[in-house]
Amino acid sequence: MDRIELLRAMLLIRAFEAALMRRSDHGFQLLSEGQEAVAVGLCSVLGERDQLLTSGRSIAPALARGLEPGAVMAELLGKTAGPCRGKGGRGHLAQRSAGFFGAHAVVAGNLSIAAGVALAAQLQEPGTIVACLFGDGACGAGALHETLNIAALWKLPLLLVCDNNGYSVSTPRSEALAPKSLSDLAGPFGIPARTVDGMDVAAVRDAARELAERSRTGAGPVFLECLSERFASHSTAVRETRSAAEMQAIRKRCPISRLADNLEAEGGLSASARKQLEEEVRRAIAAAVRFAEAAPYPDPSEAVSDVV
Amino acid sequence: MDRIELLRAMLLIRAFEAALMRRSDHGFQLLSEGQEAVAVGLCSVLGERDQLLTSGRSIAPALARGLEPGAVMAELLGKTAGPCRGKGGRGHLAQRSAGFFGAHAVVAGNLSIAAGVALAAQLQEPGTIVACLFGDGACGAGALHETLNIAALWKLPLLLVCDNNGYSVSTPRSEALAPKSLSDLAGPFGIPARTVDGMDVAAVRDAARELAERSRTGAGPVFLECLSERFASHSTAVRETRSAAEMQAIRKRCPISRLADNLEAEGGLSASARKQLEEEVRRAIAAAVRFAEAAPYPDPSEAVSDVV
Amino acid sequence: MSSDARQKLFFREAIIRALREEMDRNERIIVLGQDVAEFGGSYREFEGLFERFGRARVRNTPVAESAMIGLGVGAAAAGLRALVTITYMDFLMLGLDPLVNYAAKARYKTGGQIEVPLVVKTTAGAKGQGVAHSQCIEAWLMAVPGLKVVVPATPADAYGLLKSALRERGPVVYVDHKRLFPTAGEVPNEETLIPLGEAAIRRCGSDVTIATFSFMTRIAERSAERLAAEGISCEIVDLRSLAPLDMATVCGSAGRTGALLTLEEGQLSCGVGAEVIFRARESLANLRTARIGALPAPVSSNPILEAACIPDVERVTDAVRGLLASR
Amino acid sequence: MSSDARQKLFFREAIIRALREEMDRNERIIVLGQDVAEFGGSYREFEGLFERFGRARVRNTPVAESAMIGLGVGAAAAGLRALVTITYMDFLMLGLDPLVNYAAKARYKTGGQIEVPLVVKTTAGAKGQGVAHSQCIEAWLMAVPGLKVVVPATPADAYGLLKSALRERGPVVYVDHKRLFPTAGEVPNEETLIPLGEAAIRRCGSDVTIATFSFMTRIAERSAERLAAEGISCEIVDLRSLAPLDMATVCGSAGRTGALLTLEEGQLSCGVGAEVIFRARESLANLRTARIGALPAPVSSNPILEAACIPDVERVTDAVRGLLASR
Ligand SMILES: Cc1ncc(C[n+]2csc(CCOP(=O)(O)OP(=O)(O)O)c2C)c(N)n1
Numbered sequence A, B: 001m002d003r004i005e006l007l008r009a010m011l012l013i014r015a016f017e018a019a020l021m022r023r024s025d026h027g028f029q030l031l032s033e034g035q036e037a038v039a040v041g042l043c044s045v046l047g048e049r050d051q052l053l054t055s056g057r058s059i060a061p062a063l064a065r066g067l068e069p070g071a072v073m074a075e076l077l078g079k080t081a082g083p084c085r086g087k088g089g090r091g092h093l094a095q096r097s098a099g100f101f102g103a104h105a106v107v108a109g110n111l112s113i114a115a116g117v118a119l120a121a122q123l124q125e126p127g128t129i130v131a132c133l134f135g136d137g138a139c140g141a142g143a144l145h146e147t148l149n150i151a152a153l154w155k156l157p158l159l160l161v162c163d164n165n166g167y168s169v170s171t172p173r174s175e176a177l178a179p180k181s182l183s184d185l186a187g188p189f190g191i192p193a194r195t196v197d198g199m200d201v202a203a204v205r206d207a208a209r210e211l212a213e214r215s216r217t218g219a220g221p222v223f224l225e226c227l228s229e230r231f232a233s234h235s236t237a238v239r240e241t242r243s244a245a246e247m248q249a250i251r252k253r254c255p256i257s258r259l260a261d262n263l264e265a266e267g268g269l270s271a272s273a274r275k276q277l278e279e280e281v282r283r284a285i286a287a288a289v290r291f292a293e294a295a296p297y298p299d300p301s302e303a304v305s306d307v308v
Numbered sequence C, D: 001m002s003s004d005a006r007q008k009l010f011f012r013e014a015i016i017r018a019l020r021e022e023m024d025r026n027e028r029i030i031v032l033g034q035d036v037a038e039f040g041g042s043y044r045e046f047e048g049l050f051e052r053f054g055r056a057r058v059r060n061t062p063v064a065e066s067a068m069i070g071l072g073v074g075a076a077a078a079g080l081r082a083l084v085t086i087t088y089m090d091f092l093m094l095g096l097d098p099l100v101n102y103a104a105k106a107r108y109k110t111g112g113q114i115e116v117p118l119v120v121k122t123t124a125g126a127k128g129q130g131v132a133h134s135q136c137i138e139a140w141l142m143a144v145p146g147l148k149v150v151v152p153a154t155p156a157d158a159y160g161l162l163k164s165a166l167r168e169r170g171p172v173v174y175v176d177h178k179r180l181f182p183t184a185g186e187v188p189n190e191e192t193l194i195p196l197g198e199a200a201i202r203r204c205g206s207d208v209t210i211a212t213f214s215f216m217t218r219i220a221e222r223s224a225e226r227l228a229a230e231g232i233s234c235e236i237v238d239l240r241s242l243a244p245l246d247m248a249t250v251c252g253s254a255g256r257t258g259a260l261l262t263l264e265e266g267q268l269s270c271g272v273g274a275e276v277i278f279r280a281r282e283s284l285a286n287l288r289t290a291r292i293g294a295l296p297a298p299v300s301s302n303p304i305l306e307a308a309c310i311p312d313v314e315r316v317t318d319a320v321r322g323l324l325a326s327r
């Protein structure tokens, strides 16, 4: 993916979430605003047959993975036109056919599942990898340790990506996790690991590509920590604990303007081209909203379908 | 503890288990034969007000901690003269008043419990520490990761001792654990860690003392890995998987003869003194067996006492 | 202050008051949980405790439910009293080993040497949060020897039961319901403890007994209102405590009405209702009985599917009519 | 080979045969567990599979029950079929999050996109191993929508139910009992599948129905022998599968005898018996019922205390006499 495509993907996510926030019927949401570069950089190195699993903060990864915005919007609004027929919804987005094995709202709950998906890939689809995106909060959970150990022993094609936004709800990472750097956790298991600036989409892409290729070619699991910033509060239902001043400083680090400004400065993106890009995205999102609005809600009888 | 006392403690454990094995009424047992030096070396640095928690392989630690051999024998034979009135039995030996908070037969199950005991010690008995003895098998469990992280964050006075006998039942450590050295697992959390020869009781004692003192004086958790050998099969109910030749080589590393021979060579222990030591121990164990045999079994009504 | 003076409190305020009073009274009590310190808890049910008692006693933890409970268990076993909060009951599954395999058995297996005065506080029930944040597994816990389980339906009970739980010698699981946090109720100004194991009759009636607990008590009350208009008189027994279970009150009521409906939000299979009805029938011959609970499916965050899955006034009123028709 | 030819097999042999046949038939099946490879499993119930299928398909794991189940779930969800063995059911508690929060809900929450053909094989029951190696939590699992639970009492059922479990589209928990491994029984030489959800009548009788499963089926049989000598005729229904539950067979039998005793080794509270009896009474008016299970306490490794805690022939025969006396 070139940087214009990366920019477009990030703009799409930002606009999608903004449109979602303008609605009153989304219940509550965990937004990716500020963390678009991590999802987009990661997904830019995944192939069609690779699979991605994520935490509950899954709007950016779902869109970055190429899911139809309309389908994602429908799922989040509880419509049957969503890939999960509106049954999974927030925190459980999934579209396996698109290489998005899905989100799981249990913190660290997708780590060992992803290792299992990677085991199936190793035995059935050599050359493919499985990526698992999780937050810094998940690094305090034993599931990470058990997964790192087994993945290392079995050389599973697993790309573990920690989207470290520095907080678990209100708890700063420093209060919840002893390691200096979260990528240090991979060390004892002999797992290649790197930490990069998660606000720099190109840096994320390049590091992810390097590690993904190593995993694809038999190196076993790899670990990438991306240092990011959460622009919104933990969820739209949770109060913000950071000061306005803090938030202002944080928002200055926007990964989208950073890339766009760089491109413009380098002459890689004219003001008009940028306008056009934003216009395209605006139209795509408007269409997605129309699609979701037009879609039906499930019949109550679906409450008991697809159980056993 | 001087080396004669260390030798005596190890001889007592060896003789105790031999006496237990001569009986047909012990159900089945997880023996410490070969691993006496780890328990004895560790306990030699614990103070009266410290607490020790262990895995299910707990005969050596219980005796090394100073529990009455008669009481331990009674507990293992299901008699009410045991510290747990015969209700805990194998894998669950405990005598809190003796600083032996106890064994727990769930692999890795005592790690976070020990951290909790250490938290109570930190708040209520500054200067005391809590030691937790566990096997290499427990290092694959997430409980270790969660415990290391919180213990490091909260600087808990916790001495974690891994008695690495190289096997989890039949599974060699190399097949179950990716880290080169198990003490590496402490690294990411900034926890001081060492690996020593677990067949050398003085080496265990010295390393344990150094780490225990650091923890006692505010360094937080510390981690000691002891490389040991299991002389018997996993339990008396489990078949041995190692070859006779392997076992012969392993038994050559006996921590007891090693210390005794060194002492004799250095002139620190005369042949007659060694004989006398063995005789003392023989008498102590004989008395323990008599005590346990004389003790009553619990009344069936105790099946429902001390529940809620 | 007159001894029957009362004050309207929200659930969270009742919980905070209980904790503040007990922590003032007993400095061995500590609180462990995610976002419990400055943040004051997901439902602001710990607000002010950190400021009052400090970081030594009100501790933020990592997202590590197993170690959170293990630490609480160990600390309690060693002389402190721990309240560990697990935001959602679904995640209690991550900590069942220290709770069930250690805490519930410690006193028994040590022949009385070690007791574990631990309170695990959590929330059950559906409120738009989806398949992994809506479960009710109280019935699992009820069946564990050595555990007690309380499930308040009013702020006064939350206050009184939490205080009692914090004075128990063994482990107690205290279960709030997400839909109860926005509700308020009268709480006595005077310090009041509610003993574990005593049900409460919320409404007197003569035709049918509805035995329920937690948020479902409110569904029972609304159903009773509607049925009253039809001339059907419901008595509502709020169990309040599931272990120990107050069968005397349930049987007293069911004996008078001759009909017993159990109402729970969780799964029916091997549920609270099955247990209550079995035990009621042991002492009451030809009692008419029925049970209501969730449909046998996960609970979606989808409003339509969530509403379809869990019991509502329609299902309760229909069940009562059916039960009485079987007369 | 004549179609009704049979061969005496021990439990472990029946399990090995089922796995060998299914793994031959479907190379997507993998086995994950502690000491399952060269060692062949704690009960030698996997012996020979490693030699036949190799390390890619028969894998030793670390002691990490949560990840063991998580890996099996993920592998199954992604196109393999995993059998994960958890040596003792007590340790299933460590892996309930991936099993209950993910596997049991995956098909539902993805609108049918993802299915999890996973078998978790474990052992329940007391055999001198103490408080953390003796528990029976089948009732918890029965109540989880999306899970199936099978509990064989004979080698033939172990063989037939395990084969069926390995062809299910969703997750199944297969529960052996430690005391059954030393037992043997006739197994058909011809490949035979036993469908999930069909109980079996082990003994015909006219006075009372004993509904039970797993090792307790043998206690029921011994009790029936003793009662026969007193002229009491017991019919024994071996449930074989707890989810789905074959109430048709239970009710057919209880309808004939008019009396139903449930017998389980686990806790009574919210147990299998409570569920079976509730459902039987829904379709059978004035049925006399009683239930037997463990005393409400942990199970000690102490032989005297273990024996006192779990049901035996005395308790069963007394209960039957009491039930019939209530006639
Ligand atoms: C096992 C578990 N415990 C608690 C929660 C509640 N919870 C939801 S999101 C979250 C924060 C996780 O932080 P992090 O992993 O850093 O992800 P982020 O929200 O920052 O993206 C918590 C504690 C949960 N979903 N699962």
Ligand SMILES: Cc1ncc(C[n+]2csc(CCOP(=O)(O)OP(=O)(O)O)c2C)c(N)n1
Binding pocket: B055, B056, B057, B105, B106, B107, B108, B134, B135, B136, B137, B138, B139, B165, B167, B168, B169, B234, D034, D063, D065, D087, D091, D094
């Ligand atoms: C959680 C759990 N899983 C499995 C077991 C069964 N088990 C008992 S001892 C043991 C081996 C543990 O190996 P290690 O920790 O190295 O201790 P060792 O036996 O070598 O002393 C196992 C797997 C258990 N007791 N607990």
Ligand SMILES: [Mg+2]
Binding pocket: A135, A136, A137, A163, A164, A165, A166, A167, A168, A169
């Ligand atoms: Mg975070």
Ligand SMILES: [Mg+2]
Binding pocket: B135, B136, B137, B163, B164, B165, B166, B167, B168, B169
């Ligand atoms: Mg070992």
